[in-house]
Amino acid sequence: MPDEKLLSAYRILEVSPLPAGAICGLLLGDMGAEVIKLESPAGDPARHTGLYTIQGEAALFLSLNRNKRSLRLDLQKEKGRALFYRLLPTVDVLIEGLGPGEARQWQIDYDTCRKIRNDIIYLSLSGFGPTGPYAARPAHDPLIQAASGLMALTGEHGGPPLLAGNAAADFGGAAFSAFAVCAALFHRERSGEGQLIQHALLDAMLYSLLPREGEVLATGQELERYGT
DSSP states (O other), X not given: OOXXXXXXXXXXXXXXXXXXXXHXXXXXXXXXXXXXXXXXXXXXXXXXXXSOEETTEEHHHHHHOTTEEEEEOOTTSHHHHHHHHHHGGGOSEEEXXXXXXXXXXXXXXXXXXXXXXXXXXXXXXXXXXXXXXXXTOOOOHHHHHHHHTHHHHSSSTTSOOOOOSSOXXXXXXHHHHHHHHHHHHHHHHHHOOOEEEEXXXXXXXXXXXXXXXXXXXXXXOOOOOOOO
């Protein structure tokens, strides 16, 4: 078998302070893709998050960003966007995990990017998706755990809901997103077409409730916490 990994021919541009975006880039990088992490001039927030450091770098940042290169640009300024537009034709996949409306505000949304590279695969990650009553709301992992019902399933029988011990929403959203990106790359190889992928962390968490949501459909009753 060849030594090259499956995605070694592809370049990913990651524009996401959202941890799920960083994990998605991490998964694609582990499969061989070249991943360039775009950071603000102040650096990715994960560089300064958490209690533990390794040689001056936050352990959280290091765990989310192996197999990546980093580039700092100020996308809020015209010069930074000009450099972004120069880089874009060399990119196969763009991972966007900014706050609601920020990609369009900074002129790096899908419609803008596909004018520069028409076969770009553009992954837009958010908490609640692009439409609906919560579309404009920012989100983080504990909030999605609660909104999806995952937190209500976690804990001792008869006790209160509890937060899962891992970042279930972030990792679930990232894993589904990486799967979708691979499918989109496969489609592009056959058709030459790029596409927009819009994925919400809430989508992933609702899907992760399989098969317990079947109990709700069968009984009409709220699910109980099983405990250990």
